[in-house]
Amino acid sequence: MNPINFIFGFLPSILWLSFYLREDVKPEPKKLILIVFTLGFISTLPALFFEYLALHFISIFNLSENIFNFLKFFFAVALIEEFFKFFVVAIFIFDNPEFEESVDGMIYMITSGLGFAAAENLLISLKIVSLPEVLEVSILRFLGATFVHALSCGIFGYFLARYYFKTKRKIQLLFGLISATILHGIYNFSIISIKMTWQIIFPVFILLFSFVLVSFLFKRLKEN
Numbered sequence: 550m551n552p553i554n555f556i557f558g559f560l561p562s563i564l565w566l567s568f569y570l571r572e573d574v575k576p577e578p579k580k581l582i583l584i585v586f587t588l589g590f591i592s593t594l595p596a597l598f599f600e601y602l603a604l605h606f607i608s609i610f611n612l613s614e615n616i617f618n619f620l621k622f623f624f625a626v627a628l629i630e631e632f633f634k635f636f637v638v639a640i641f642i643f644d645n646p647e648f649e650e651s652v653d654g655m656i657y658m659i660t661s662g663l664g665f666a667a668a669e670n671l672l673i674s675l676k677i678v679s680l681p682e683v684l685e686v687s688i689l690r691f692l693g694a695t696f697v698h699a700l701s702c703g704i705f706g707y708f709l710a711r712y713y714f715k716t717k718r719k720i721q722l723l724f725g726l727i728s729a730t731i732l733h734g735i736y737n738f739s740i741i742s743i744k745m746t747w748q749i750i751f752p753v754f755i756l757l758f759s760f761v762l763v764s765f766l767f768k769r770l771k772e773n
Contacts, residue, residue: 551675557683558671561691562586562663565699569659572767573652581647585657588641589664592633593672596665599629618741623734627701630665631729634702635722637661638709651770654710655703655763662702666695696756697736703763705729710770732759 566586570576603625607617638657642648648657670690677683708725712718732755739752 553680553683554674554677555671557687558674559667561670561687561695562667564691565695566660566663569699569703570656573656574771575650577653577656578647581642581645582660585637585641585660586664586667588637589634589661590668591664592637592661593665593668596630596633600625603629618738622737622741623730626737627730627733628726631701631705631726631733634658634661634665634698635705635709635726635729637664638706643713648713651710651714651773652767654713655706655767655770658702658706658709659699662698663695666690666698669698670695693736693740693752693756696760697733700756700759700763701729701733703766704732704759707763707766707770 566582570582604621607620607625612620635658638654638661642653642657647653670687673686673690674683677686705725705728708721708728712721712725715721736752736755739755743749743752
């Protein structure tokens with residue numbers, strides 16, 4: 550493995566993780582953050598397996614391109630990925646004594662999501678040979694795909710925090726999964742739908758709106 554590919558595969562996730570960890574007034578143990586990040590990274594393996602099965606299933610039907618892409622990006626990709634990023638937190642963090650304040654729900658979900666994104670980035674980076682291309686892809690994924698993983702998990706993390714620390718109603722987890730899936734799916738679908746340069750405005754708007762929303766949700770949890 551070329552060290553350059555390795556570095557730029559992880560760099561977008563590390564930068565966003567460093568940014569969002571600053572939202573935590575009482576920082577989580579670095580060891581725990583590293584474990585959750587690593588488990589998020591590893592969770593790409595079962596996610597890819599189930600994505601393959603889901604894509605194989607929907608390809609059996611004679612669907613139009615638009616319907617196929619809708620099912621692919623919302624259900625075969627976004628739903629499965631958001632579930633496994635949450636699964637990491639639910640299995641490893643729930644009932645952990647360090648999971649003690651509402652904002653932790655968003656922090657750990659974002660950490661898991663960025664670990665997942667790092668695995669995606671690395672797989673893509675390994676297919677590229679030249680340094681300029683590696684750098685270009687790294688920047689684009691920092692601004693796009695990696696950012697989406699952080700934002701969707703941030704939104705999911707808000708509902709997770711409400712479930713765990715406030716209501717104990719599992720409907721909150723369902724709201725989180727649906728919200729994260731919708732954001733992830735809309736972004737992916739909007740990217741492949743771009744035909745002209747000006748149409749990049751829509752995915753950019755999605756990112757900016759979601760960024761503001763996640764910032765607001767962090768503030769809300771800190772106040773409550």
